[in-house]
Amino acid sequence: MRETDVLRLINARVIASGDDAAVVPFKGTNLILTTDMLHRESDFPTGTTTRTIGWRSVAVSLSDLAAMGARPLGVLLALADPDLDEELISGVLDGALACCKQAGAQLVGGDIDRQRELTLVSTGVGEAERPVRRDGAMVGDLICVTGELGRTATGLNLFSTGDTDRANDLFCFPPRLEWGMKLAGLATSMIDISDGLAHSLHLMASQSRVGFRVRWKRLPIIPLLSDQISGAALRDAVLFTGEDYELLFTVPADLVSRIDPTVSFTMIGHVTEHGFTLDDEQLPDRGYEH
Amino acid sequence: MRETDVLRLINARVIASGDDAAVVPFKGTNLILTTDMLHRESDFPTGTTTRTIGWRSVAVSLSDLAAMGARPLGVLLALADPDLDEELISGVLDGALACCKQAGAQLVGGDIDRQRELTLVSTGVGEAERPVRRDGAMVGDLICVTGELGRTATGLNLFSTGDTDRANDLFCFPPRLEWGMKLAGLATSMIDISDGLAHSLHLMASQSRVGFRVRWKRLPIIPLLSDQISGAALRDAVLFTGEDYELLFTVPADLVSRIDPTVSFTMIGHVTEHGFTLDDEQLPDRGYEH
Numbered sequence: 001m002r003e004t005d006v007l008r009l010i011n012a013r014v015i016a017s018g019d020d021a022a023v024v025p026f027k028g029t030n031l032i033l034t035t036d037m038l039h040r041e042s043d044f045p046t047g048t049t050t051r052t053i054g055w056r057s058v059a060v061s062l063s064d065l066a067a068m069g070a071r072p073l074g075v076l077l078a079l080a081d082p083d084l085d086e087e088l089i090s091g092v093l094d095g096a097l098a099c100c101k102q103a104g105a106q107l108v109g110g111d112i113d114r115q116r117e118l119t120l121v122s123t124g125v126g127e128a129e130r131p132v133r134r135d136g137a138m139v140g141d142l143i144c145v146t147g148e149l150g151r152t153a154t155g156l157n158l159f160s161t162g163d164t165d166r167a168n169d170l171f172c173f174p175p176r177l178e179w180g181m182k183l184a185g186l187a188t189s190m191i192d193i194s195d196g197l198a199h200s201l202h203l204m205a206s207q208s209r210v211g212f213r214v215r216w217k218r219l220p221i222i223p224l225l226s227d228q229i230s231g232a233a234l235r236d237a238v239l240f241t242g243e244d245y246e247l248l249f250t251v252p253a254d255l256v257s258r259i260d261p262t263v264s265f266t267m268i269g270h271v272t273e274h275g276f277t278l279d280d281e282q283l284p285d286r287g288y289e290h
Numbered sequence: 291m292r293e294t295d296v297l298r299l300i301n302a303r304v305i306a307s308g309d310d311a312a313v314v315p316f317k318g319t320n321l322i323l324t325t326d327m328l329h330r331e332s333d334f335p336t337g338t339t340t341r342t343i344g345w346r347s348v349a350v351s352l353s354d355l356a357a358m359g360a361r362p363l364g365v366l367l368a369l370a371d372p373d374l375d376e377e378l379i380s381g382v383l384d385g386a387l388a389c390c391k392q393a394g395a396q397l398v399g400g401d402i403d404r405q406r407e408l409t410l411v412s413t414g415v416g417e418a419e420r421p422v423r424r425d426g427a428m429v430g431d432l433i434c435v436t437g438e439l440g441r442t443a444t445g446l447n448l449f450s451t452g453d454t455d456r457a458n459d460l461f462c463f464p465p466r467l468e469w470g471m472k473l474a475g476l477a478t479s480m481i482d483i484s485d486g487l488a489h490s491l492h493l494m495a496s497q498s499r500v501g502f503r504v505r506w507k508r509l510p511i512i513p514l515l516s517d518q519i520s521g522a523a524l525r526d527a528v529l530f531t532g533e534d535y536e537l538l539f540t541v542p543a544d545l546v547s548r549i550d551p552t553v554s555f556t557m558i559g560h561v562t563e564h565g566f567t568l569d570d571e572q573l574p575d576r577g578y579e580h
Contacts, residue, residue, distance in 0.1 A: 022399035024364045026417070027317040035366040035413055037403040074314045076325040078411050109312035111411075113327040121368050121401075121411040123325055125314070 050091025061124035062175035069184025070126030072105035080115035153237035199287025214269035340381025351414030352465035359474025360416030362395035370405035489577025504559030
């Protein structure tokens with residue numbers, strides 16, 4: 001089965017929110033729970049350092065917490081590898097701890113296993129009084145993204161040309177926890193861009209039962225990517241390559257001025273009644289499948 | 291490196307409790323967090339059904355929560371497989387949901403990935419006002435185990451002889467959450483027997499800085515195992531085969547009568563100042579490494 005079909009099968013039987021993370025009411029607030037699996041073959045290009053592997057393996061879960069507007073309470077990391085050599089473990093720990101530190105999170109435990117392929121599974125546990133769902137976008141809301149788009153696409157290009165230092169830097173993306181928490185209470189919907197901007201827009205739209213209208217020239221593309229590629233290649237990289245891990249959110253126009261000035265974001269379009277368009281043309285729901 | 295060395299390396303750098311699960315103070319109580327990775331080759335003998343795989347994959351984390359005396363709040367399950375075929379996913383979900391239901395827990399989310407070997411990682415999130423640690427055993431306490439010992443060893447024997455129905459039944463062990471919660475506040479230390487009784491006794495003793503004195507004839511061995519094997523083979527299976535997932539706990543003699551009558555347990559020995567003995571002979575710290 002395709003992963004999307006598998007998820008449909010699971011969602012039909014599990015109390016799944018269809019959000020970036022599960023929401024469990026607890027003590028007058030909500031626990032926010034998410035887990036993500038990465039492995040060598042499909043997630044880490046040749047040249048990825050063990051530190052980047054560790055960073056990214058916890059950053060993906062922290063990014064899910066960010067997309068819910070959650071405050072991180074703890075991170076768990078399970079690691080499997082055929083050899084479990086000290087250099088690997090130390091490097092992964094370096095990266096995971098550095099990412100947690102930058103994000104204001106704490107690595108509290110994990111598990112170790114021996115397995116044919118390097119595999120990492122992180123779990124993020126957070127708290128949010130008012131978790132931001134995917135399904136709250138309203139017609140007329142502004143559509144915004146944080147930071148810049150195309151970070152992972154740029155990194156992949158650099159890995160393929162052997163510029164692994166800069167590639168590793170780009171791959172160590174900052175989970176947008178601070179921004180996510182500041183957007184909670186203002187954003188009507190939020191999602192982290194893990195499978196490409198196009199797919200994230202479609203997820204927001206389908207779950208909110210709305211449409212979107214987005215402008216290409218408004219997209220905050222990382223300058224390094226525009227230097228590397230152009231035309232259709234650039235368009236594909238920005239729209240359909242996964243793993244930007246920026247926040248895509250919607251916000252009522254009259255609330256946008258109340259967003260904390262430390263949140264770096266760009267308005268890229270607005271929520272419509274129907275239609276899923278980029279520059280008035282249909283934007284396909286095509287994304288990166290992990 | 292050996293897994294124990296890896297864990298030592300990690301514990302030196304992560305705020306790890308050295309317990310069955312991490313403890314994160316929150317809202318006047320504690321969140322209890324644990325994650326466990328299982329995979330086809332080392333954890334599931336030929337003949338294991340997909341339902342048993344699903345059951346066991348969440349039961350191991352729930353058992354860690356039980357060992358802390360925690361109430362389960364939510365379970366996450368990440369699954370990777372080369373094919374992700376519908377029969378596999380359905381079977382695993384059947385088992386995971388059945389185990390959660392029996393344990394009073396709820397599967398709230400997860401992740402899906404494609405990978406060469408079937409891999410399952412479950413995360414258990416629970417709450418305990420007074421989590422039961424491993425390091426609180428005191429000289430003179432009684433040493434007890436819940437249920438019966440040798441369940442997984444018996445199952446492995448049945449798998450090897452082709453009696454897969456009974457083997458699968460035994461492999462779907464019940465996480466002792468109810469009993470764990472009832473023991474919290476009375477037990478001075480608690481641990482789930484995941485790597486063999488001998489290793490669990492040594493963990494309790496080393497973390498509590500005490501010794502133990504245990505009697506072979508007191509051990510509640512599952513009758514089916516005594517029918518299958520005897521002598522040294524039986525002794526090895528009971529003491530050194532992992533994954534019984536019963537609770538090993540210590541309790542002051544004057545509190546033992548206050549243990550809720552629904553908790554099925556057996557007194558197997560007592561805590562001493564030093565020495566790690568079974569029937570007055572040194573019991574080696576040898577266990578099953580996953």
